[in-house]
Amino acid sequence: MIAKQGENRPLASSIHDLARHLNISIGTVSRALNGRADVNADTRQRVLDAAAKLNYSPNQSGRSLRRGATQSIAFMLQPHPGDQQYGEPFFIPFLTGLQAKLAESGLDLIVVMGAPGDYQQERLRRVVETRRADAVVLAYTRREDERIDYLTRVGFPFATLGRSRSGGKTHPSLDLDFEKAGADAVDRLVARGHRRIAAIRPSLNLNFGYLFLAGYRKALRRHGIEVDPGLIAKGFINEAGGNAVTPQVMRSKDPPTAIIFNNDAMALGGCKALAEMGIKPGHDIAVIVIVETPLCRYFSPALTGFRPSLEPMGRRLAEILLASIPAFAGPDGARIIREVWPLELIARDSD
Amino acid sequence: MIAKQGENRPLASSIHDLARHLNISIGTVSRALNGRADVNADTRQRVLDAAAKLNYSPNQSGRSLRRGATQSIAFMLQPHPGDQQYGEPFFIPFLTGLQAKLAESGLDLIVVMGAPGDYQQERLRRVVETRRADAVVLAYTRREDERIDYLTRVGFPFATLGRSRSGGKTHPSLDLDFEKAGADAVDRLVARGHRRIAAIRPSLNLNFGYLFLAGYRKALRRHGIEVDPGLIAKGFINEAGGNAVTPQVMRSKDPPTAIIFNNDAMALGGCKALAEMGIKPGHDIAVIVIVETPLCRYFSPALTGFRPSLEPMGRRLAEILLASIPAFAGPDGARIIREVWPLELIARDSD
DNA sequence: TGTGTTCTCGTAAACGTTTACGGCAAAACG
């Protein structure tokens, strides 16, 4: 429909135009462009020159149709429900890395946006069934994730940022070691004399929330500290969530002397709430963030936390995805890689 | 290449399978699916049922090829150079609105990532020449914007978030009134007794930086205040930028009593710098941000600033884009809409 | 009954590629 208006413009040149212009067949043009061996060196050069001059690039639809592959990978991005304005800064450097690595294999990255709330299922089906991409990358994996079940069921290539119990754990993935970070945070706080340590976390459906809490609990027990449910609170994984939920744990009859937040956004909202209660983070109470971003450096006080290396993770997940796809795997064949990366502690002023 | 492995799986059903299954021709199936009039009501229902049962959706490449349109709109997203980790939270709600509105017209939104630094030109050409999308949406418009020149030159449909001097101002666009916000900020500060007002802004290539500064200057002159170049500083449009540049203006021999930051990220970095100099924002110095996000509410002090309504802007820009494309414009034909929206002042504690 | 209209559907071409196949000429080989 749309393109009706853009019929015979200079940029709409097809391989036929190119062939006619050069007085050779379209087959030869195609072979020259695709770097096949059975074409004369001179001819190839002439084709390349002409293509550059006429601004010719093969039509993606035609190429995809014939090849049976779109040469592009989809990342499913979705705003959280209840997340009115502020979103996923986390993903930008990750996507930068992902894109860069995919480009090395001649693949395009497309980000498909979902509507908040529908949890991507519908949109994912659409991408898969219409074959808009050759593989997808999922984030925000849940403990039980219907997206993963679906993709494994239909046999569509994918990789996940984050683990999950779904899909028989047989899909390629890259995750951060939230469990260790949770435990390390506790260790660090205990070493500084804290015994009453709170945890502010998102829904346990989100696998990283689950892992964080598991590490937190385990470390607490290791130190012989009883886990107090009153010190664990759940909120939306954004500023508002942290802001709303922090007062709850502070109002417990034996309040915490330290709080671990699952990410910087929650911590930001939480610190605001603390300040309003007259409690000064870094002074009256210790604060640690599990998933930190450079933003934390600019808080007052600057927040101590664990930093993921997002851009390398993006690059690596691209490799992991490609390694799982026969057509792209190296000579040793396709294999499923599942990695867990450490988080790096950035010590600052808040604990 | 990639899809080689996914040959005859349930989800790879084509219109031929469907037709064979129903014992009718593919032409009829297609017509039924596309809601054309010349197909019997019973037949249509049978086709629809079978399509649902077999999980059939038309292959996007085939459809695009035949239709000459991909039914999708591309948004060019690009991380800033020098912006190591933190990115574009600004865009998420905008994209949510854009996506929602496009979906109403059966269009998909795809976000294409660029590599930091190349300023999209190459990537944009690729999208256009390979006809991966039917139209594109640009953001971060510059005063002179080669992307806009290129797109108008080749006649490819597009719309911009932000104005520009390029392209003869004949393309559809939606922008915020940064000039008025800049002036309003000055008015507000002057009314509160300030005369030494600094402006921290990004490169003037970025049109919103240019507009902001124009408003700032104009208002200053209106109040009979001389514009002091020492109070105007340029930095990267992120935390690091604000952090690096704020000390410069504070070290001028007649330091400001108020600072206007171009966005919340710069303000965050700037406030940190101020705190380290022993200057308390909201107490020793007034701070206002031009492009605010909900994040600002959680600063200490909570920042006063001007808020864009991003999600509605996304929706509106979708309308504006579609209105410019004949195939989608209503009965009154295609028209170029250019709108400038106000920013809403959110008064808080920092000024 | 003959003619015209309407409804429904099948046929086939077309969109822009890629690629298997075959053919021709030149080169290599005996």
Place this chain on the structure above:
DNA sequence: CGTTTTGCCGTAAACGTTTACGAGAACACA
């Protein structure tokens, strides 16, 4: 010189759709 190989290229089919066109049947009308 005859045969085989090699290098290079053109032909045509195929990918999965949509749609112009035409045909047959049913129906209406005179």
